[in-house]
Amino acid sequence: MQTEVNQRKPRGxxxxxxxxxxxxxxxxxxxxxxxxxxxxxxxxxxxxxDDPKNPQEQEKG
Amino acid sequence: MTLNPSLRDAxxxxxxxxxxxxxxxxxxIDRADDLVQETLLRxxxxxxxxxxxxxxxxxxxxxxxNLFRSEYRKRRREVEDTxxxxxxxxxxxxxxxxxxxxxEFRAALAKLPPDQREALILVGASGFSYEEAASICDCAxxxxxxxxxxxxxxxxxxxxxxxxxxxxxxxxxxxIMAAGGRG
Numbered sequence: 432m433q434t435e436v437n438q439r440k441p442r443g444x445x446x447x448x449x450x451x452x453x454x455x456x457x458x459x460x461x462x463x464x465x466x467x468x469x470x471x472x473x474x475x476x477x478x479x480x481d482d483p484k485n486p487q488e489q490e491k492g
Numbered sequence: 493m494t495l496n497p498s499l500r501d502a503x504x505x506x507x508x509x510x511x512x513x514x515x516x517x518x519x520x521i522d523r524a525d526d527l528v529q530e531t532l533l534r535x536x537x538x539x540x541x542x543x544x545x546x547x548x549x550x551x552x553x554x555x556x557x558n559l560f561r562s563e564y565r566k567r568r569r570e571v572e573d574t575x576x577x578x579x580x581x582x583x584x585x586x587x588x589x590x591x592x593x594x595x596e597f598r599a600a601l602a603k604l605p606p607d608q609r610e611a612l613i614l615v616g617a618s619g620f621s622y623e624e625a626a627s628i629c630d631c632a633x634x635x636x637x638x639x640x641x642x643x644x645x646x647x648x649x650x651x652x653x654x655x656x657x658x659x660x661x662x663x664x665x666x667x668i669m670a671a672g673g674r675g
Contacts, residue, residue, distance in 0.1 A: 445644055445645060445648055449644075449648050450644055453616075453644055453647050453648060453651075454616050456594075456597050457597070457601075457612065457613070457616045457617045458616070458617050459594070460516075460594040460597055460598065460617075461509075461512045461513075461516065461613070461617035461618070462512075462617075463512075463594065464508070464511055464512035464515055465508040465509055465511075465512050466508075467508065467511070468508055469504055469507045469508060470507075470511075470525065472525070472529070473504065473507050473528065473529065473532060474504065476529065476532065477495070477500055477503065477504060477532070477536075480495065480536060481495055481500065
């Protein structure tokens with residue numbers, strides 16, 4: 432590892448603070464969706480697949 | 493059809509993150525939920541090929557990513573301007589796609605090449621290791637690393653971030669938020 436005069440940021444390299452901020456924003460955006468949890472349609476779908484007495488309309492595929 | 497309850501629970505547990513991934517890929521919440529549904533159906537249909545003890549979430553991400561890719565390729569053949577239509581779908585459904593505070597960021601994300609976008613999300617938001625992301629995307633670990641780096645650099649460029657202080661909603665967005673919005 433060498434130390435160089437670090438006055439100018441080399442092109443294509445980001446400082447840790449900038450990377451950190453991008454990461455933060457990315458996670459905030461992502462977690463906003465994650466925090467919505469599991470929509471009913473999916474719980475319901477798996478429940479119906481599991482329950483032979485309650486046949487779902489057959490999906491192809 | 494019966495599904496082992498612990499497998500079913502593991503599948504459901506993966507859903508919130510799968511949705512977030514799918515929305516980030518497609519830019520559209522309805523398409524995203526269709527992708528998630530298709531992913532669940534495929535996962536159930538192919539549960540025998542899931543190796544117990546391995547990461548259920550990573551397995552489902554792989555399925556979803558492949559579904560999205562094949563759909564994307566199909567659409568690309570139909571529509572020339574794929575990136576344009578993606579950006580358009582963001583604009584046409586602002587309240588569905590994203591809350592105001594994330595719109596600028598999502599718009600920038602939408603401008604990244606798909607390879608870079610998915611790599612960045614898998615590593616930077618979904619919490620997968622570089623190795624897991626490489627396996628999900630079926631490429632080398634080094635490829636993922638370079639895609640993530642390029643994605644970050646491009647995002648910083650698009651969002652005009654030169655230092656941490658520059659970051660955040662742009663001035664007009666800030667003004668709107670200050671004027672009336674509460675996110």
